[in-house]
Amino acid sequence: MKRLLIVYFSLLGSLVLATKKNLIIDTDLFSDVDDAGALLLAATSPDVNLLAVNVNHPSSYSALAASAILAHYGKGDVPIGVTRPLTDDTFLDTWYFRLGEYASKVAYQFRGGKLRWGHAEEDAWGPVELYRKVLSEAADHSVTIVSIGFLDNLSALLNSTGDAHSPLPGRALLSRKVTELVVMGGAYPSGKRSWNFWGSPLSGPGAAAHVINSWGANTNTSDGDGTNTTTTTTTAAAATTTTSTTANTTVPQLTFLGNDVGVYSLAGERLAAEGPALDPVGMAYGWYGYERRARPAWDPLAVLYAVRGLEGQGKTGLFRVGDVCEVGCGFNVVDWEDGGNRWVCGGVVDGGGREGSRQECVGRNQRFLRLGVTDEEAAAEVDRLFLEGAWAAARGKLRVPGLVPSTPGTPVGPVTTMCYIQ
Ligand SMILES: [Ca+2]
Numbered sequence: 343m344k345r346l347l348i349v350y351f352s353l354l355g356s357l358v359l360a361t362k363k364n365l366i367i368d369t370d371l372f373s374d375v376d377d378a379g380a381l382l383l384a385a386t387s388p389d390v391n392l393l394a395v396n397v398n399h400p401s402s403y404s405a406l407a408a409s410a411i412l413a414h415y416g417k418g419d420v421p422i423g424v425t426r427p428l429t430d431d432t433f434l435d436t437w438y439f440r441l442g443e444y445a446s447k448v449a450y451q452f453r454g455g456k457l458r459w460g461h462a463e464e465d466a467w468g469p470v471e472l473y474r475k476v477l478s479e480a481a482d483h484s485v486t487i488v489s490i491g492f493l494d495n496l497s498a499l500l501n502s503t504g505d506a507h508s509p510l511p512g513r514a515l516l517s518r519k520v521t522e523l524v525v526m527g528g529a530y531p532s533g534k535r536s537w538n539f540w541g542s543p544l545s546g547p548g549a550a551a552h553v554i555n556s557w558g559a560n561t562n563t564s565d566g567d568g569t570n571t572t573t574t575t576t577t578a579a580a581a582t583t584t585t586s587t588t589a590n591t592t593v594p595q596l597t598f599l600g601n602d603v604g605v606y607s608l609a610g611e612r613l614a615a616e617g618p619a620l621d622p623v624g625m626a627y628g629w630y631g632y633e634r635r636a637r638p639a640w641d642p643l644a645v646l647y648a649v650r651g652l653e654g655q656g657k658t659g660l661f662r663v664g665d666v667c668e669v670g671c672g673f674n675v676v677d678w679e680d681g682g683n684r685w686v687c688g689g690v691v692d693g694g695g696r697e698g699s700r701q702e703c704v705g706r707n708q709r710f711l712r713l714g715v716t717d718e719e720a721a722a723e724v725d726r727l728f729l730e731g732a733w734a735a736a737r738g739k740l741r742v743p744g745l746v747p748s749t750p751g752t753p754v755g756p757v758t759t760m761c762y763i764q
Contacts, residue, residue: 363486367488368395368495373399379724380490383727385417386727386734394472396472396495397423397466400544409422410448410453425544441632451622477515478508483518485520497552529602535680540681551681595707596706604638606717610637642727659714660715663712670687
């Protein structure tokens with residue numbers, strides 16, 4: 343009997359491991375507090391194997407706050423990268439003069455994890471090297487990347503060349519190891535100046551346009567950005583690996599979560615009010631929110647989608663695939679000048695990425711999401727998981743792995759003035 347039980351629990355353990363999602367989070371963690379909420383969810387979800395966190399805002403406080411948050415929730419061993427050159431900038435709300443700064447406070451008051459206070463430069467990985475190390479060590483097609491900020495780190499990864507971690511160039515390495523990239527940003531079918539697509543202090547709209555416009559494009563001639571990169575072929579037959587330096591060229595799924603998914607799902611107020619007294623993310627929502635601590639849940643919802651996928655779509659699922667194309671597939675195009683975006687439908691279009699190019703949507707593997715529940719239900723689910731994760735960490739309890747069913751609770755108050763810093 344004892345032996346049977348050992349076998350049973352071994353099998354159970356295998357199943358549990360098999361259901362965990364390998365996540366890498368790429369976050370700005372600076373100008374809006376929902377990034378902190380997203381890290382809370384990723385760090386406390388029993389369904390996540392958090393491989394790394396890359397920070398795409400070049401403030402040392404952003405990196406240190408990520409380290410502090412992960413350490414608080416028991417994930418202090420997760421490696422952290424940050425884009426360079428680092429500054430000691432802190433957030434100042436020059437739009438509304440009502441939003442507070444939280445990153446430096448979290449970084450100092452809850453310091454811990456991989457990065458020592460005052461040593462972000464020495465302790466943090468370069469984001470490209472961290473990507474390359476973690477991806478090279480992962481099983482093929484086993485990693486989900488969640489981009490909840492600017493796309494500079496991902497753009498740099500795509501431009502990277504072989505190194506000690508892998509002989510593959512960046513795009514080929516990503517195509518081999520990543521199964522899905524989830525990008526919070528844009529509006530669908532079209533929008534202007536989505537923060538994550540134009541607000542990068544390092545590149546403006548350039549990084550977002552590079553990553554998105556070149557995703558799964560026919561790159562026999564160019565990426566659509568004028569830069570020649572690895573040729574990607576979208577046919578399954580061509581996906582066979584022939585040498586150690588040849589990529590499995592399957593194009594990973596690229597899923598967008600736009601402004602509408604989360605803008606009216608206000609979360610964080612309950613965590614700040616009902617969570618543990620010394621919870622870094624609950625306090626961050628308090629510091630950030632001025633008179634209201636609930637914020638649009640863009641980034642936490644992006645993490646939730648990355649973990650759950652389209653589970654329960656059409657029934658109880660939080661998300662469904664958006665559809666604006668009458669025929670065939672579509673893909674996203676980001677304007678290189680202003681970061682606006684538009685969803686292009688159809689089989690073949692002219693000038694999809696840049697003038698003069700002909701680009702197909704087939705094989706680009708892109709889609710965008712809509713909420714499958716009400717805004718209030720989505721917010722309630724985020725709040726519920728915030729509280730569950732924060733209290734579990736505070737009490738030092740282990741949570742039972744397994745997908746947690748949605749149980750929408752009390753909506754978090756009315757919508758008030760909000761801004762579009764994501
Ligand atoms: Ca963000």
